[in-house]
Amino acid sequence: MMQPVQPKALQPGDTIAIISPAGATPCPPTNQPDAFAQGAALLEAAGFVVKLMPHAKNKHLYLAGTDAERLADLHAAFEDPTVQGILCARGGYGCMRLLDSLDFEKIGQNPKVLIGFSDITSLLLSIYERTGLVGFYGPMLTSNLAHGEPYSQAELFRLVQGQAPIPFNIPNRDAYHCFQPGIAEGRLTGGNLSLLAALCGTPFQPKTAGHILFIEDWHEKYYTLDRQFQQLKMAGLFDQIQGLLLADFSEIETEPEQELPAFLNALTSFLKVPVGFGFSVGHGEQTATLPIGCQARFDATQGILTLLESPVSFPKELLSV
Known part of the structure; x- marks a missing residue:
C-alpha cells in the first residue's frame, strides 16, 4: 500500500x-x-x-x-x-x-x-x-x-x-445499529458492494487489510446481498480489516421474515472486529462524504466515525497566515 x-x-x-x-x-x-x-x-x-x-x-x-x-x-x-x-x-x-x-x-x-x-x-x-x-x-x-x-x-x-476541524466526526442522519461493539482505527477504504464484488479476482481487487472497510448499496435483494458478501468473504476482503461500517443500504427489497438490520447482522456475524450498520453515505437522499485513504477511528458501540487527519493539504502560504 x-x-x-x-x-x-x-x-x-x-x-x-x-x-x-x-x-x-x-x-x-x-x-x-x-x-x-x-x-x-x-x-x-x-x-x-x-x-x-x-x-x-x-x-x-x-x-x-x-x-x-x-x-x-x-x-x-x-x-x-x-x-x-x-x-x-x-x-x-x-x-x-x-x-x-x-x-x-x-x-x-x-x-x-x-x-x-x-x-x-x-x-x-x-x-x-x-x-x-x-x-x-x-x-x-x-x-x-x-x-x-x-x-x-x-x-x-x-x-x-x-x-473540517480535526479530529472531525462525520455527521450521520441514519438510524444506527451496533452489531459488534468496540473501537477501530485505520485508513478508510471501501465503497459500493456491487463494485467491490465485481473487482474480486481481478488485478484491481482492493487491499483491505489494516483498513476500516465501509460498504453501501441500493436496489438490491437479500439473496444478491448475501451472494456478494460471500464473494467478498471468500476473496479475503474481510481478512485483517480493523472494522466494518455498513453505510446506507437504501431501497432494498426486504423479506417479511427478517428486517434488514437483523439480516445484515447475520451476514457479518463471523467477524470479530467492531461492526455497525446505519450511516448516511451512499445512494440515499442525503449523503455525507468519506475520504478514502484518510486515517479514521470508528466507534462501533456509539456509531461515531471520526477523521483523525485532514484529507486535504494546504499551500505553505496559507499555512503561514
Whole structure:
C-alpha cells in the first residue's frame, strides 16, 4: 500500500472539471432543467469555476461515450494545470472498462481532489492503491449533488476545502445499529458492494487489510446481498480489516421474515472486529462524504466515525497566515 497523498484543498475561485467516466446522464424531458446546468449553478454559487470536459455529455449505448472518450477526459482533467478538482457527473456503469488503460503515473504526478461514488468505487480504489491519492466518496454532479439535500452539498464542500476541524466526526442522519461493539482505527477504504464484488479476482481487487472497510448499496435483494458478501468473504476482503461500517443500504427489497438490520447482522456475524450498520453515505437522499485513504477511528458501540487527519493539504502560504 502506497503512502497516502493528500490533494490540495479547494479554494474559492478554483476550477472543478466535470467528467463522465461511467454512465450517461439521461436527457431531461421537455421543459425540465438540465442536470448539468443545475449542478454547475450549484458549484458556481459555492464559489467555484466549472469546466465541462469535452465528452462529459456524450452517450454511447449505456455509457457516457466510448472508452477512449471517457478515458481522454479523465486524463486531461488530471493533466490540466488550470483544474484543481475533478467531479464525476454520475455513476451507472463503465469505470471498470477503463482500469487497464489508466495512466497511474500521470495521475500520481498531478494529485487532485477526485469526487464520486457508486460505480466510481473502482476508480477511487484503484487510484488510491497505485498512487496513494486520497479520493472522496461523495455526491456527484447530476445525481445527488444537483438534486440532493443541502446536507450532502455542505458536507462535501466542508471536506474538500479543508474546513473540517480535526479530529472531525462525520455527521450521520441514519438510524444506527451496533452489531459488534468496540473501537477501530485505520485508513478508510471501501465503497459500493456491487463494485467491490465485481473487482474480486481481478488485478484491481482492493487491499483491505489494516483498513476500516465501509460498504453501501441500493436496489438490491437479500439473496444478491448475501451472494456478494460471500464473494467478498471468500476473496479475503474481510481478512485483517480493523472494522466494518455498513453505510446506507437504501431501497432494498426486504423479506417479511427478517428486517434488514437483523439480516445484515447475520451476514457479518463471523467477524470479530467492531461492526455497525446505519450511516448516511451512499445512494440515499442525503449523503455525507468519506475520504478514502484518510486515517479514521470508528466507534462501533456509539456509531461515531471520526477523521483523525485532514484529507486535504494546504499551500505553505496559507499555512503561514
